Amino acid sequence: MDWLDDTRDSYDTVAVSYADLLRDSLAREPFQLGLLALFAEMVRGAGVGPVADVGCGPGRLTGHLHRLGFDAFGVDLSPAMTDVARRDHPGLRFEVGTMTKLDLDDASLTGLLSWFSLIHIPDDEVPTVFAEFHRVLAPGGALMLGFHAGDEIKHKTEGYGGHPMNVYVHRRRAAPVVAWLEAAGFTVEAVMTAGPEPGAVFLFAYR
Incomplete structure (x- = not known):
């Protein structure tokens, strides 16, 4: 699939700059830390087992989950x-x-x-992704999604240190994402928004 190749090549190009820009950003984001703490409590309630950070980038959230005591790994x-x-x-x-x-x-x-890693997935591929999430989670397992809110699709040609990119950024409303999750078999527990419009959406669900 061309969009997968373009996304892979783009993030290969910006990887070092991206990591440098975001390395310490979580410490300056108390709201995001609170959301991750909520996810951590959901996981603890689900039992003992591995936690995957899918679309982990340079691993900053994988490392945070590890520091919270989880057997965390990144993809x-x-x-x-x-x-x-x-x-x-x-x-x-x-x-x-x-x-x-x-x-x-x-x-x-x-x-x-899945922390802002769905943003490059086309709409027609999202159900496939959610089916995979459902497959790999144990019954009762916890899922957290974060993504940009809105309705537009933007072609991103430059980013993270001025390096060239060729990706499409999909902004989405909560309602269709909730519908996709429920169709995949998830139970959505909470929907939260952050920032002024269009802002971001955070979804919490159980398998």
Whole structure:
């Protein structure tokens, strides 16, 4: 699929700059820390098991989940991002892979985080991704999604240090994403928004 190749190549190009720009950003985002703490409580309630950070980029949230006490690992489409994650978080596991076909066993996860990693997935591929999320989560497993709110699709040709990119950024409203999740078999527990319009949406669900 061309969009997968374009996304992989784009993030390979910006990987080092992206990591440098965002390395310490979580410490300055108390709202995001609170959301991740809520996700952590959902995972703890679901039982003991691995937690996947899917679309992990340079691994900053994988590292945060590890510090919270979870057996966390990261999956990312970009080999360069995965290399940076391994460099910045030695001892943690990072794998190259696509969320459209995860190389994970059925019901093998207690939690799955997708933090602004759905933004490059076309609408017609989102149900496939959510079916994969449902497949790899154990019954009762917790899911958290974060994505940009809105209705537009923007072609991004430059970013993160001025490097060239060729990706489409999909902004979405909560309602269709909730419908896709429910069709995949999830129970949506909460929908939260952040920032002024269009802002961001955060969804919490159980398998």
